[in-house]
Amino acid sequence: MESFRKNIRVFFAFFGPTAGWLMLFFFVPLAIIWVYSFGENVSLTEIKTTWTLENYKRLFESEILVLFWRSLLLSVTSTAICLLIGYPLALVIATASRGAKPWLLLIIILPFWTNLLIRTYALLNILGTRGRLNDLLEWFWNLGDGALDLIGLGALNLLGESFVPIKFLGTPLGVVIGLVYVHLPFTVLPIYSALERLDRNYLEASLDLGASQWRTFRSILLPLTMVGVATAAIITFIPMLGSFLTPDMLGRGQVDMIANVISRQFKSANDWPFGAALSLFLLYITFILLALQAIYEMRKGGQRDG
């Protein structure tokens, strides 16, 4: 690393291609979108850059705010669930035997080998009112109902007259399930890597000194892996906030998020300037969250060093 500072040519040899790539395929398109967001539609196909703020003003129309709020709520809920499931999962992997670890990690990464669209279609099959999950629930229902009959309580219909399938698709519940399913690996991996780096001696010391398992988790394990948890939360939350496919397919148009509005602006509404303003607004939120996380990490780092 030190030699980069001494030898500027080596630095550019490594940095140049990356910088060029970023410039061409990230900054330039982003700049175009940024300019569009200050434009006006002057005809069906032409946009004139008038530096109007009209597109940004429209972000504060009540229905747009409602959809932003819904996107936030769904993403926060799903991120929280991801953390609740993801942390224990990461803990299991981190404490697994040397032989089992790669296999467990493989299972976590495996879904990435299949296209998101295919996985979402598979979820449709599972979550439908006549889907596999409701089949399973019906089986349990029959089991429970049979058991009640057996003990002579069948006439009371404690479980209802008949099995009523749960509606997952087209409801916030279905969208949350989809978001959690798709983003869970993003949660597990950073937490896992934080747990891997952790010095186990701290845990042993805590237990040796008489702290309970729970106390050790709360006072030692969790605080020491908090940076990993924060990273996991951020990189889980950000793509969720911009989700398009999951609400579109699992929400069935009933639970639209903000990305569905953005997509419409570039297609049927044919209003690219407004679509650009909406996407940039999402980007600003992302930047703010990343900045907050960087500050948090810096402060954490500072505490430890000091």
Added chain:
Amino acid sequence: MRKSRLPISRRNLLQGAAAVGLTLNLPKGARAEGGQVNFYNWDTYIGETTLDDFTGATGIDVQYDLFADNDELFAKMRNGNPGYDLIVPTNDYVERMIQADMLVPLDHSKIPNMKNLDPGFANPAHDPGRKYTMPYMWGTIGIGYRKSAVSKTPDSWADLLTSDEYAGRIATLSEAQTVMQMAMKLMGKSLNDWTDENIAAAEAMIIAQKSRITAFAPDNGQDLLLAGEVDLAMEWNGDILQAMDEDDDIGYVVPKEGGLLWEDDLCIPAGGPNPEGAHALINYILGAEAGAAIADFIYYATPNTAARALLGPEYNENPAIFPSGEAMANSEVSIFPGQDVIAKIDAAWTRVKAAG
């Protein structure tokens, strides 16, 4: 709009895919001398061997590409033609494209097979005198339904858009404009009468019905019907015809208030490399045999009278392909309302989506 135009059976679908594959994979040496036409069309919306036969007859190769909906087509062409010679937009998008100078006028002298067309298609509102377009196929939007699950034929948009009889068993299309147009038909208005009051009333109607609608289906209403997830679906007739072929319990009706009539047109986009070849392909498609082969395979209504003469009653007298009577008389063609109205429709749709 019609995301997939699946033909009438899976067997045909496979054959169709094989035919397309064959066209694309002709070895270099076998390529003909007459140049190449880049044809941009809907999925499974051509006869099994049409393109090969055309290459055989004229020596012109066809490079065949597929788009999923009109919005995709328009977005692709918006910043300049990426190299297509022949495209198949729906009538209101034809209007958009004419207004945006995206289409070139056709040379009728190079399309002698125009004579095969039903004279009723000679002078449509969206392209007076057929200056830019030749009609390819037409159809309706109506209600597909599960016969055993309805008390009577759901022959009114009220069954879908205001009644609570089928609550939780309803799918509508996902396009703002189309759904609001059907609401306007139910209100007894023209589906092109985009006044602010009508937009507001349609918006209110859909918001009130929203909790009873299972899905705003992005053109997979027929799949939801087949899977038993819904019993009523606002859909394109061709999609429901496909479902009817798989399941006898499914029917299709154009509601008595009237539905939407659509027409897909063969057009030559500005800036295409081979307009000559495109004219030749248009003329070939409008031929009697080629037209009949296409219609018989994809089961949409053809405006080609000579082609219909070659087909039997199973096609020509199919009420789901050629509806008749009051419903048909009340049906209308959608006219492009202009960007200002499109913006109002989209804003109303965002409110629908935010509601509840």
